Amino acid sequence: MKSCRFSMIWFLTVVLTAGIFTFSASAQASGTQPEREMRAVWIASVTNIDWPSKKGLSPEEQKSEYSKLLDDVQEMGMNAVIVQIKPAADAFYPSDYGPWSEYLTGTQGKNPGYDPLAFLVEETHKRNLEFHAWFNPYRITMNHTNLNALSDDHPAR
Structure with missing residues (x-):
């Protein structure tokens, strides 16, 4: 979870810094305030950086970890998550174009027994948070x- 917090802090620093400059310029130009802002946390799955914390966790353990991450996201006052769901030409969802991710089960191509993406979206929306999918279209393997x-x-084969 330490790496998750570091990833969150790093991402927030970049986003907030960029947002401050963008907001300042647009607010000055128009003289208005934006209706809302995106305050997102980036959740990386490649090499189990943030979620799931390690390969081979049961579906229940994976779900529990994600729910805990969302608790942290809400506690920080965020309103969105950006989740890596295609880390290395593999997927966190059923796909005709790539195998199941090894970061779920420990074995690339092994079905985790549930649809992680469907769960992620549903659980995120239950909390009135935005869900943004992050695809890495270039990486073959780590x-x-x-x-x-x-x-x-x-x-790649």
Whole structure:
């Protein structure tokens, strides 16, 4: 969770700094205040940086961890999450174009037994938070130098 907090702090610093300058310029130009602002937390899944915290957790453990993250997000006064759901040409949702992510089960291509993306969106919306999906369309793998070690349905094979 320490890396999650670091990721959140880093992201918030970048977003808030950019937002301050954008807001200042647009507010000065128009003389108005924006109706709302996006205050988001970035949740990375690659190498289990933020969620899930490690490979092979049960669906119940994964769900519990995500719910705890959302508790923290709400406590910080945020109104949105940006969740990495395609970390390395694999997916946190059923896909015809890539295997299940190894960061869920520990084995690339292994079905985790539930639809993580559907759960993430539903749980986020239950709390009246925005959900934004973050796809990495370029990364093939983080761990393997041998492409044959990737699952049979991996796009790099």
